[in-house]
Amino acid sequence: MAEKFVAKLSEFKDGDRRIVFIGDNEIGVFRHEGEYYAYSNFCLHQGGPACEGLTIAKVEERLRPDKTSMGLFFSENEMHFVCPWHGMEYDMRTGECVADRRMKLKKYKTLQKGEDLYVVA
Amino acid sequence: MDLIADRGRRVTVEELNTTRLLAHARKQAHQRSLDDIVIVDVDAHHYENENYDEFLPYMENDVLRQLTISGRRKSRQGIMPTQVGYQDMGGRVTRYPMRGTEKTEGGLRDVQLGYRWMDAMSVDYSCLFPTGMLNIGLHPQKEMEAELCWAYNRWLTEKVLPEANGRFYSMLCLPFNDPEAAMRHVETFGDRKHVGGFMVTTVRSHMAVYDNAYMKLYRAMEERGLVLSFHSGPNWGEPIYRSCNRFMAAHALGFSWYNVLHCTNWIVNGMGERFPKLPVIWIESGLAWVPFLMQRLDHEYMLRPSEAPLLKKKPSDYMRDMYYSSQPMEIQDHEAMECTFRMMNAETQLLYASDYPHWDFDLPSTVWDLPFLSEKAKHNILGGTAARLFKLPPRNEKQKENLRKFGNLTAAAA
Numbered sequence: 001m002a003e004k005f006v007a008k009l010s011e012f013k014d015g016d017r018r019i020v021f022i023g024d025n026e027i028g029v030f031r032h033e034g035e036y037y038a039y040s041n042f043c044l045h046q047g048g049p050a051c052e053g054l055t056i057a058k059v060e061e062r063l064r065p066d067k068t069s070m071g072l073f074f075s076e077n078e079m080h081f082v083c084p085w086h087g088m089e090y091d092m093r094t095g096e097c098v099a100d101r102r103m104k105l106k107k108y109k110t111l112q113k114g115e116d117l118y119v120v121a
Numbered sequence: 122m123d124l125i126a127d128r129g130r131r132v133t134v135e136e137l138n139t140t141r142l143l144a145h146a147r148k149q150a151h152q153r154s155l156d157d158i159v160i161v162d163v164d165a166h167h168y169e170n171e172n173y174d175e176f177l178p179y180m181e182n183d184v185l186r187q188l189t190i191s192g193r194r195k196s197r198q199g200i201m202p203t204q205v206g207y208q209d210m211g212g213r214v215t216r217y218p219m220r221g222t223e224k225t226e227g228g229l230r231d232v233q234l235g236y237r238w239m240d241a242m243s244v245d246y247s248c249l250f251p252t253g254m255l256n257i258g259l260h261p262q263k264e265m266e267a268e269l270c271w272a273y274n275r276w277l278t279e280k281v282l283p284e285a286n287g288r289f290y291s292m293l294c295l296p297f298n299d300p301e302a303a304m305r306h307v308e309t310f311g312d313r314k315h316v317g318g319f320m321v322t323t324v325r326s327h328m329a330v331y332d333n334a335y336m337k338l339y340r341a342m343e344e345r346g347l348v349l350s351f352h353s354g355p356n357w358g359e360p361i362y363r364s365c366n367r368f369m370a371a372h373a374l375g376f377s378w379y380n381v382l383h384c385t386n387w388i389v390n391g392m393g394e395r396f397p398k399l400p401v402i403w404i405e406s407g408l409a410w411v412p413f414l415m416q417r418l419d420h421e422y423m424l425r426p427s428e429a430p431l432l433k434k435k436p437s438d439y440m441r442d443m444y445y446s447s448q449p450m451e452i453q454d455h456e457a458m459e460c461t462f463r464m465m466n467a468e469t470q471l472l473y474a475s476d477y478p479h480w481d482f483d484l485p486s487t488v489w490d491l492p493f494l495s496e497k498a499k500h501n502i503l504g505g506t507a508a509r510l511f512k513l514p515p516r517n518e519k520q521k522e523n524l525r526k527f528g529n530l531t532a533a534a535a
Binding site for chain 1: 212
């Protein structure tokens with residue numbers, strides 16, 4: 001397993017991302033609410049750059065107790081990242097495809113060494 | 122520019138670069154040696170509304186031209202029928218909001234952008250269709266529909282297609298609400314270079330493809346060896362879709378529905394018997410509707426043949442005589458898809474389409490990677506069959522070998 005430098009921690013703000021290239025492989029590294037997440041940059045749909053699109057909160061439909069709909073809302077606690085090719089959405093914390101959670105992007109470990117962030121691949 | 126998602130994050134991107142956006146497509150093409158195969162995309166798009174200044178002057182009627190050109194310098198939203206829709210998924214499909222930031226150098230922008238995605242995907246030839254004009258059939262004035270089609274078709278055949286080194290061709294928009302005007306289009310443009318046929322936009326409030334008024338039009342196309350295609354679309358404003366409260370519902374149903382409707386009328390009225398040598402393509406309805414309609418029509422026909430007296434075989438047999446574009450392929454269930462491919466004789470009747478740059482585009486790998494397809498089927502679907510239909514020659518020696526290997530070379534290069 002190789003360790004690949006991602007960024008200086010001081011330069012990697014919350015909401016930032018980096019795409020790391022290791023040979024033919026590409027890994028997207030996100031910082032979200034103080035945590036680091038690293039996933040394969042190849043979308044499980046048609047191979048698009050899964051980590052290079054918009055990050056956007058999960059959309060929820062909220063129901064009242066009588067099952068009537070209150071409408072659509074952005075989630076307060078679940079963030080998604082979106083493949084820019086076709087809009088396939090992934091859960092930031094798990095890498096799961098939100099339309100079918102059996103499908104998951106390959107997840108990579110991140111490693112902090114001093115002031116530097118690495119991804120292990 | 123910043124792409125902003127409310128309750129999300131800003132994504133700062135300096136500019137859209139199609140080549141960079143599609144870098145993974147290029148990688149796929151390289152891994153599969155797709156440059157060795159003739160790949161023909163029978164359904165790709167540009168945004169003709171970005172070129173109104175170029176083609177509206179080609180309108181012939183002084184008064185109608187004045188109506189479209191004058192007073193709309195800043196916004197020309199009123200020229201073409203438009204629809205409510207969220208193709209860009211609220212900015213999630215970033216090439217929509219970023220489209221204007223992409224830089225091109227000299228020459229026609231639409232051609233340059235086309236080359237970028239075609240080269241990335243290893244597409245050799247693309248059939249170029251408009252985007253906004255897919256709604257032209259909803260225009261309340263049939264004379265304005267005819268004028269706009271005329272202007273667009275002149276510009277496309279005189280300015281755009283000649284600049285593309287033969288890599289773009291088109292099936293030109295027909296003003297179908299005016300059969301006489303449509304006939305004039307076929308007579309005027311049918312023999313022009315890079316014109317493979319004509320396309321009918323199927324989102325229309327009233328359209329009877331079997332109307333006697335169209336028979337000489339079909340015959341004129343058949344005599345010229347041209348292809349007739351029907352390009353589908355959604356129409357959320359149609360009364361039947363007003364109960365749909367989500368775009369995906371109106372989109373999923375609409376794109377299939379209009380071709381289901383017109384294909385049904387085409388078949389039960391015996392158009393396949395009347396014009397047996399007229400190639401017909403049904404575009405952008407996906408594939409799942411094909412086995413549905415085959416089964417549905419065969420069942421009815423067995424009991425009610427007196428209502429379709431021109432038919433000499435089952436409706437599904439006529440459907441297998443026609444062609445279908447592949448996009449958007451419903452790839453979730455391979456067993457269902459294999460059945461669909463078998464029922465439609467995909468090896469000879471299915472034509473690859475990307476629909477790029479629209480949100481649900483398909484790469485050539487969607488066809489190439491299907492586990493149940495023979496090598497011949499892959500080659501035919503990706504381009505061999507279309508090369509025969511539109512007489513498109515190979516672009517390198519490997520492609521020539523592959524066309525010859527699967528029996529497509531003579532017709533393609535004729």
